[in-house]
Amino acid sequence: MSLYHDEDWKTQLKSTITNVEELRQQIFLTEEELGVLPELIKKFPLSITPYYLSLINPKDLSDPLRRMVVPSIDELCESGELDPSDELSITKTVGLEHKYSPTALFLCTDQCFGYCRYCFRRRLRYKKDSSNEVARDFKAQVEYIREHAEIDNVLLSGGDPLMLPNEILDGLLGDLLSIEHVKMVRIGTKAPVFLPQRFTTDPEIISILKKYSSPESRLYIVTHFNHPREITGESSDAIRLLNDAGVFVMNQSVMLRDVNDEPDTLAELFNRLAYIGVRPYYVFQCRPVKNSTHFQLELAESYRILKEARRKMSGLAKTARLIMSHSSGKIEILALRNGKMHFKYHQAKDPIDHGRFFSLDYQKGAKWLDDLLPKSA
Numbered sequence: 001m002s003l004y005h006d007e008d009w010k011t012q013l014k015s016t017i018t019n020v021e022e023l024r025q026q027i028f029l030t031e032e033e034l035g036v037l038p039e040l041i042k043k044f045p046l047s048i049t050p051y052y053l054s055l056i057n058p059k060d061l062s063d064p065l066r067r068m069v070v071p072s073i074d075e076l077c078e079s080g081e082l083d084p085s086d087e088l089s090i091t092k093t094v095g096l097e098h099k100y101s102p103t104a105l106f107l108c109t110d111q112c113f114g115y116c117r118y119c120f121r122r123r124l125r126y127k128k129d130s131s132n133e134v135a136r137d138f139k140a141q142v143e144y145i146r147e148h149a150e151i152d153n154v155l156l157s158g159g160d161p162l163m164l165p166n167e168i169l170d171g172l173l174g175d176l177l178s179i180e181h182v183k184m185v186r187i188g189t190k191a192p193v194f195l196p197q198r199f200t201t202d203p204e205i206i207s208i209l210k211k212y213s214s215p216e217s218r219l220y221i222v223t224h225f226n227h228p229r230e231i232t233g234e235s236s237d238a239i240r241l242l243n244d245a246g247v248f249v250m251n252q253s254v255m256l257r258d259v260n261d262e263p264d265t266l267a268e269l270f271n272r273l274a275y276i277g278v279r280p281y282y283v284f285q286c287r288p289v290k291n292s293t294h295f296q297l298e299l300a301e302s303y304r305i306l307k308e309a310r311r312k313m314s315g316l317a318k319t320a321r322l323i324m325s326h327s328s329g330k331i332e333i334l335a336l337r338n339g340k341m342h343f344k345y346h347q348a349k350d351p352i353d354h355g356r357f358f359s360l361d362y363q364k365g366a367k368w369l370d371d372l373l374p375k376s377a
């Protein structure tokens with residue numbers, strides 16, 4: 001076991017790999033990578049915790065964990081969109097998105113434990129200053145939620161909310177859950193994946209989360225495991241501490257080319273998540289994000305892979321749905337039959353679409369809903 005595994009999370013965070021020279025000392029980089037990485041990380045930062053780096057095979061250029069965090073020459077491709085889910089159009093005040101009536105999405109930081117090369121919010125890091133998209137003092141955002149009685153749940157995201165200092169997160173959770181109509185808060189975080197020591201070496205954060213996990217105010221942690229090798233003794237310990245504190249833990253994965261695009265890999269991931277107390281929730285079709293479209297699979301491939309994986313999963317692991325987080329809503333990919341792909345809106349920007357089933361002629365090569373829609377003249 002690496003010495004990193006026992007280290008306090010703040011000490012580890014200080015040792016995070018953020019430049020090419022540090023990375024070159026730890027893993028093999030090709031001449032081509034050494035040539036382009038300095039430019040690529042000026043645009044979207046490199047950040048790998050010592051713990052996560054210790055899970056990567058330093059000699060294997062095609063290691064799936066390496067692929068998620070080490071910049072690739074493919075990022076030079078400029079296809080894709082900066083804001084593929086059109087989040088700016090549903091932003092009500094800085095850092096507060098309100099797309100579906102009962103749910104507020106709160107971008108409370110632009111900092112992460114590590115930066116995922118496929119991140120759909122890359123744009124937050126493309127600007128020197130993200131203060132027009134990320135909440136800073138939280139007052140206006142809490143006020144908006146207080147004034148909208150239809151909001152019964154808040155999703156804290158960013159960035160990674162667990163990057164906030166404990167006292168700030170405590171205050172924010174307290175403010176949100178003291179609003180009478182807010183019944184639950186979800187925290188989207190990759191801490192169990194990139195730095196499980198955030199929980200295993202900090203009893204205070206566990207006490208804070210426990211304080212807000214009661215029948216009156218329900219707290220969910222939504223994790224983001226993409227590969228079974230990310231499930232380690234440390235991440236399992238972190239999940240156990242969260243479960244013991246009464247926090248529900250769910251997982252969202254993204255289907256990524258050359259990372260988890262094999263039925264056996266996905267089946268192992270979801271089975272093992274269920275074993276350690278995490279409920280698989282969504283598998284997202286990778287969005288057409290600018291500079292990371294090389295991670296996308298064809299819709300038919302994603303559908304086939306999850307369908308085959310489900311045959312190898314236990315009932316408790318089969319709970320994940322294949323979803324496209326489209327600008328018009330959360331759309332489940334239900335089936336591909338006789339040349340048609342069938343969909344259902346789980347959430348819709350326009351309430352009239354909520355729960356609507358629809359079918360479209362399938363076109364080979366389609367990777368996103370827009371590839372199947374008639375082109376406007």
Ligand code: SF4
Binds near residue numbers: 111112115159
């Ligand atoms: S942790 Fe989440 S927000 Fe941060 S880079 Fe990864 S996907 Fe993006």
